[in-house]
Amino acid sequence: MKNITAKVDRQATMLLDLTFWSNAVVLLFIVVINVINLARVSLGQTALLTTASPQMVLLVSFAIILYLGYNSFNALAIKRRLLGVSFTMDETGVTGTSLPNPAISEQGETFSVPFSQIVEVSIVEVSITRKHTAPSLKIETAERAYYVPAPEGLKELVREIAEQMGAK
Secondary structure, eight states: OOOEEEEBOHHHHHHHHHHHHHHHHHHHHHHHHHHHHHHHHHTTSOOSOOSSOHHHHHHHHHHHHHHHHHHHHHHHHHHHHHHTOEEEEOSSEEEEEEOSOTTSSOOOEEEEEEGGGEEEEEEEEEESSSSOEEEEEEEEESSOEEEEOSBTTHHHHHHHHHHHHHTO
């Protein structure tokens, strides 16, 4: 059997890229609208947004900017944690990084398990963000379970590990 190496599927990281860039565009839009609004008010013209005072619009915009900024930072942090996940399978067993919950700020734990100690291998949903999950590899031993979030070629990995478990 040849060595099989997998990293996080590009689709999972693209979700985080999309979150980051959409938040960045909205942040820029809010800043531009506020600059134009304040410039018009300072020149004595009517404000773009007349339903509230310019100060209230600025305050609400600031709150939205903080929220979107936090979400952007969080998306980048999750992506960084996911990019640190790896998985390798060779003749003796599996080695990789277990990250059961990428959405929280804990780093992955490296593991190495021989095929003889694997009790079960399955596909489970792991939370990538608060709203999104991704199919992930779950490897169980008698003592604990290891989660590899969204690896490339997930179904092939499960099949290969199950075959090696059956051959023990």
